[in-house]
Amino acid sequence: MFLAQRINACDKPDSYNSLKDEFASDQGITILPNGHLVSRVSDYIIYSVEAAFIDRIVAEYGPSTKVGAIVGGQTSCKSPELEAFEKHLPPDVEILSCHSLHGPKVNPKGQPLVLIQHRASDASMRFVEEVFSSFESKYVHISGEMHDRITADTQAVTHAAFLSMGTAWYSNNQFPWEIARWVGGLENVKINITLRIYANKWHVYAGLAILNPAAKKQIRQYAESVTDLYKLMLEGRREDLKKRVKAAGAAVFKEGTEGQDLLLKDEVLDRFSLSQGSREGAPPNNHLSLLAIVDCWSKLGIVPYDHMICSTPLFRLWLGVTEYLFRNPGLLDEVLDIAIDDHTFRSDDLEFTFAARAWSDCVSFGDFESYRDRFERIQNYFSPRFPEAVKLASVPSENVGPSMAEVSLYQPEIETITIPRPQYEGLVLINEPVLPTSASSASIHFQGSQTQDDEFQSTRKHGTRYTHSDEPRITDEENGYCFVDKEEIHSPERERIQQDSVTDELRTVDIRGIPEGTTHVDLANAVCGGAVLELHLKLFDRSARLSFIEPFAARVFVSNAKQQGFYIAGKKVEVTWAERQFFLRPFIKQSVDHGASRNLVIRNVNPNITDALIREHLDHIHNLVVIDIKFNGGSAFISTNSVHNAMFARSCMMSRTAYKRMKIEFSPDECVRPFPKVEDSLKLNKTVEAPKLARKPTKSLSNRFELLNVETSEESDDSSITGVNTPPLQVGRVEGLRRRDTTL
Numbered sequence: 001m002f003l004a005q006r007i008n009a010c011d012k013p014d015s016y017n018s019l020k021d022e023f024a025s026d027q028g029i030t031i032l033p034n035g036h037l038v039s040r041v042s043d044y045i046i047y048s049v050e051a052a053f054i055d056r057i058v059a060e061y062g063p064s065t066k067v068g069a070i071v072g073g074q075t076s077c078k079s080p081e082l083e084a085f086e087k088h089l090p091p092d093v094e095i096l097s098c099h100s101l102h103g104p105k106v107n108p109k110g111q112p113l114v115l116i117q118h119r120a121s122d123a124s125m126r127f128v129e130e131v132f133s134s135f136e137s138k139y140v141h142i143s144g145e146m147h148d149r150i151t152a153d154t155q156a157v158t159h160a161a162f163l164s165m166g167t168a169w170y171s172n173n174q175f176p177w178e179i180a181r182w183v184g185g186l187e188n189v190k191i192n193i194t195l196r197i198y199a200n201k202w203h204v205y206a207g208l209a210i211l212n213p214a215a216k217k218q219i220r221q222y223a224e225s226v227t228d229l230y231k232l233m234l235e236g237r238r239e240d241l242k243k244r245v246k247a248a249g250a251a252v253f254k255e256g257t258e259g260q261d262l263l264l265k266d267e268v269l270d271r272f273s274l275s276q277g278s279r280e281g282a283p284p285n286n287h288l289s290l291l292a293i294v295d296c297w298s299k300l301g302i303v304p305y306d307h308m309i310c311s312t313p314l315f316r317l318w319l320g321v322t323e324y325l326f327r328n329p330g331l332l333d334e335v336l337d338i339a340i341d342d343h344t345f346r347s348d349d350l351e352f353t354f355a356a357r358a359w360s361d362c363v364s365f366g367d368f369e370s371y372r373d374r375f376e377r378i379q380n381y382f383s384p385r386f387p388e389a390v391k392l393a394s395v396p397s398e399n400v401g402p403s404m405a406e407v408s409l410y411q412p413e414i415e416t417i418t419i420p421r422p423q424y425e426g427l428v429l430i431n432e433p434v435l436p437t438s439a440s441s442a443s444i445h446f447q448g449s450q451t452q453d454d455e456f457q458s459t460r461k462h463g464t465r466y467t468h469s470d471e472p473r474i475t476d477e478e479n480g481y482c483f484v485d486k487e488e489i490h491s492p493e494r495e496r497i498q499q500d501s502v503t504d505e506l507r508t509v510d511i512r513g514i515p516e517g518t519t520h521v522d523l524a525n526a527v528c529g530g531a532v533l534e535l536h537l538k539l540f541d542r543s544a545r546l547s548f549i550e551p552f553a554a555r556v557f558v559s560n561a562k563q564q565g566f567y568i569a570g571k572k573v574e575v576t577w578a579e580r581q582f583f584l585r586p587f588i589k590q591s592v593d594h595g596a597s598r599n600l601v602i603r604n605v606n607p608n609i610t611d612a613l614i615r616e617h618l619d620h621i622h623n624l625v626v627i628d629i630k631f632n633g634g635s636a637f638i639s640t641n642s643v644h645n646a647m648f649a650r651s652c653m654m655s656r657t658a659y660k661r662m663k664i665e666f667s668p669d670e671c672v673r674p675f676p677k678v679e680d681s682l683k684l685n686k687t688v689e690a691p692k693l694a695r696k697p698t699k700s701l702s703n704r705f706e707l708l709n710v711e712t713s714e715e716s717d718d719s720s721i722t723g724v725n726t727p728p729l730q731v732g733r734v735e736g737l738r739r740r741d742t743t744l
Helices: 013-022 035-041 051-064 078-088 122-131 144-171 186-198 202-211 213-235 238-252 266-270 288-300 304-310 313-326 329-341 346-365 368-397 520-526 551-564 586-593 611-618 643-654 678-682 730-743
Strands: 007-009 029-031 044-047 070-073 094-100 112-119 138-141 434-436 474-476 482-484 508-512 532-538 543-548 566-568 571-577 580-582 599-603 626-632 635-640 663-667
Touching (some): 013 029, 035 051, 044 051, 051 078, 051 202, 070 078, 070 122, 078 112, 078 144, 112 122, 112 144, 144 186, 144 202, 144 304, 144 313, 144 368, 186 313, 186 368, 202 213, 202 368, 213 238, 213 288, 213 329, 213 346, 238 288, 238 329, 288 329, 288 346, 313 329, 346 368, 508 580, 520 626, 543 551, 551 566, 599 643, 611 626, 635 643
Parallel strands (some): 044 070, 070 094, 112 138
Antiparallel strands (some): 434 580, 508 571, 532 543, 566 571, 599 635, 599 663
16 A cells, blocks of 8 residues: 555655656656655655764755654664754654664564654554555564664674685685585585675674674674684693583573474475585584684574574574584584694684684774775675675575574564563663752753753753764762763754753762661662652762652752661661752653653562572663562562663563563662651651651842842743752743744
């Protein structure tokens, strides 16, 4: 039905005439000169550009978007894409992005198609699903953050491995299928996957590697794993090598699966061969590249089977070839002995180690042109065999995974848990950045034009602000707050959207002087007055940081602490406004409005689910603290330290087969309870001196010089509780609407 509608399209301006000639005979497709014209008349607009250029392109054409339209993109890294949409699109535009996880040569039928309902209605989601219905793909509804995490976990390390493999062959001036020691069995798949990667465009992999922070970390770890394993081989440390490799295999591959069928079998492996040699006659190989993949996954806590919901044919090949090696104990022992005793591949392994480290450095530098130059040099070297390699690799991939359950370790028809969109809505993977405030009064003043949607905002003169670019340098402190060390970018001309006043957004307090031995349980038991957004304990300086969901609750908490005192484990502690405030992102607030909290409950919990197992499953989540787990009435109640980490934990557990057929929900925060009376607080510790009741403050102006300000004399001041002066931020919103009306 969709194809019967009109399709508007454009390319770069210099390609307009050639593109128009190409589609001249198709009455349903209209080629327009530029993105402005496409944006003004289209109901669903898809940006198909490289991730490195998405911000610049959306900044140019985004303001022309039709009112009420839906906008999406197809980049492989969603963080910069969604950030560009939030920054440059008008507020009346919906954002619903997509990404087909398979390659360009793969039949989309049955393959995963990610749909990200970032800022869009359910009706718009149904419309987009109808648009893509002709693909016959499997829809996967997840958040942009989860998309980037999954693509990093499933692609970053394997891309690095096979890119390094091709680089090593190029450096040795080898065509491996012409050399006897590179034929048969696993070598067939390794050669074909490498050639298949180099047969694609360079930017397909550069965007994922350079713009995805998780991918950078994994590629760096892969280079370290290659180096460490190669050193063990050179030093002849047989037992240390075996111990490390087998421990990694036990961490990545499931226990008790030795009797199950593999994703790849010998007859499937042989179908990949570009050479005329047989598998039986192939010389031994230590498979350093595959050993390092599993070692890297183990070091990073990645279990690839957790992401089979987004599996593609190529991913199943990557997983299958490593599984084939590690699920054959005899073969693995042989490979490890070869790594110590046989020096046939020593020079090749040396080049491979150099290549892995070079790719890691290239990604760390964040230089797209350097990445492109390195990639295309090797691509040109292997290009004569690309058509044959891609053809061979495409045929067996249909026999690996969902379409042939009998040869699959992981059977999606039985095991896959499709996670619906509402359960991923607003999911974040790292703690939110913060709004800095002055040390004395914790007030926030913006000069110039600013947006509340920036991940980091700072008080600066002349309208400057901190913003993300391709290579943010992030310092992750112990408390989980991120401080971005970037040069200031002056952008007063940008249209600011959703500029709600932030002067009432004080929600974070510092607690100092806590007793020694205080735990998160003690802190959670002491907090009252409102639902907690995040709490963090810093034992090294005997302090804690506490953020409430509602700013009003924070104000009441501070007021009550000053009047009656705040006690932890019977000791009075100091409560003050934090210098840096936690910024509650809109999508987290939306999830909270729909019931999200820092606590979870697993209904109808299986008896096999234990406290230790839950903690093990959640251990990989950065900055998540599982405060307490209680089992009661067939349910498991989990208390955590933050809302956003609880959201991530919930989605993580729902994607695991261990929790299948169990209902995982958010449960009320016990910190909503009312404040105890002073007498009740003292009962916690009779030796504590009763606090003196604070005098009732006399009513006075929050700013006694406000009457002298003729420019803002008509502004109301309702910040007497917090002592925060409200800046006239509404002007920016009116100006934005005025510009929008002019454009229309």
